[in-house]
Amino acid sequence: MKPSLFFILFMLCFYPSITLKGQNNRTDSVSLRENMEAHLDGIWRKEEIWQLGAVPIKDTQTIDEAPKWAKWSYDLEKYYVSQMKYPKELLKKNVAGYSVVMFSIDTLGLPREINILTSIHEEFDKEVIRLTKELPHCLPCRDKNGKRIECLYTVYVPFLPQQYRNRVIADSIAEEELKHCFVEWEEQASFQDGKRWSAQSYIYQNLKYDASLLGEQQKAKGVYKIHIDSYGEIKEAKTLRSCGIPQWDEEVIQIIRNMPKWTPAIHHYGKGEYKDAIWAIPVIFENHHSSHNVIE
Structure with missing residues (x-):
């Protein structure tokens, strides 16, 4: 492990043990965590060797339409980050990390053959595998003739404790606000340009x-x-x-x-x-x- 990366990991694990007094200090502590996590995330993304997104299983095939999920469109990382349950013990210790998961998507748009390619902690892997198994079906890959084809899909999933805490708070606020609003969750099917006629x-x-x-x-x-x-x-x-x-x-x-x-x-x-x-x-x-x- 590179010295700079080791130092950041060391700090990320132990800086919460420092007691900071006063509202400003607590705010500074959160800001420090966010900055450290952003720096770590940037390092991990640069060092990642895997090709992310969709690739055809067969060399003879080309993907004309990439898989697309209902809520997450083509950005599946958002799904993992928004739906994850951070491992409790690792969250307490402020352990950050990531997993890179690869799985096949069949012609029904469902995940199969899940494999962890790169990881920092086994508990992160377990959570990524759980979320992958629970993926709703996507619109599967199609070739240039519009035929459904299987493909491989690779996703980088960051585990950042302060980012997770921020998300939990934001979700809680949004859930409370929704109790006082009328929300239309259903989006109608549409044809071609999307106009009703x-x-x-x-x-x-x-x-x-x-x-x-x-x-x-x-x-x-x-x-x-x-x-x-x-x-x-x-x-x-x-x-x-x-x-x-x-x-x-x-x-x-x-x-x-x-x-x-x-x-x-x-x-x-x-x-x-x-x-x-x-x-x-x-x-x-x-x-x-x-x-x-x-x-x-």
């Missing part, structure tokens, strides 16, 4: 029908169910209310089944997770060549 516009763009089948009618309306699963893929397409012409209903159903991926619904509370969603889309068939009016 995007799915309906997509159907109209791809819809072809013989308007003469309407006869004397000016228009007909059908309502269609779209079930989007937690991966953003179409799980079910169904006619809720027929437009009166079965082949037109079937045309809409086929368009829905062939839709590109959606962004699935997201539940943001806690660890965050992707959820299934159901949409009902109205489609109007007109007996003339005027442009369709999108129904919001």
Whole structure:
């Protein structure tokens, strides 16, 4: 171990035993801890030799879409830092450290084959393994053809005692504030540009029908169910209310089944997770060549 690193580790373990009196001194002590932790964290990150993030398992594969988690997007380090339970004895002694974990992500977006690559303390490893096993599924890797593929994922997880204490206090304050607020935790599934009428516009763009089948009618309306699963893929397409012409209903159903991926619904509370969603889309068939009016 480098002399400078040994000195910092020594100080980090023993400076809490120094008794500091007065509010200002306590504030200075916290600030000192934060600065030391930031310095240590910077050293560890620079010395880390592992390639972080996603890499393909097979050399013949390339990743076009990296794995993405509902609440944490592409930054999984935030998940570990925000959800960890610091080992009690190490927290009491102000022991800082880190773990580097590597695991495979299967085609369902779930972690498999968890391995600790680098570590400072076994208790840190146990906590990282626990959190990895509890990961909600992500949107898995995809190749250039949109096919799901397995990949390896590596994360650096810092264990910094003062940072952890600060987070616990902030979480407690936020939890108390939430008791007096109305919070919408659910984020709706979205299609392409995310506008409410995007799915309906997509159907109209791809819809072809013989308007003469309407006869004397000016228009007909059908309502269609779209079930989007937690991966953003179409799980079910169904006619809720027929437009009166079965082949037109079937045309809409086929368009829905062939839709590109959606962004699935997201539940943001806690660890965050992707959820299934159901949409009902109205489609109007007109007996003339005027442009369709999108129904919001």
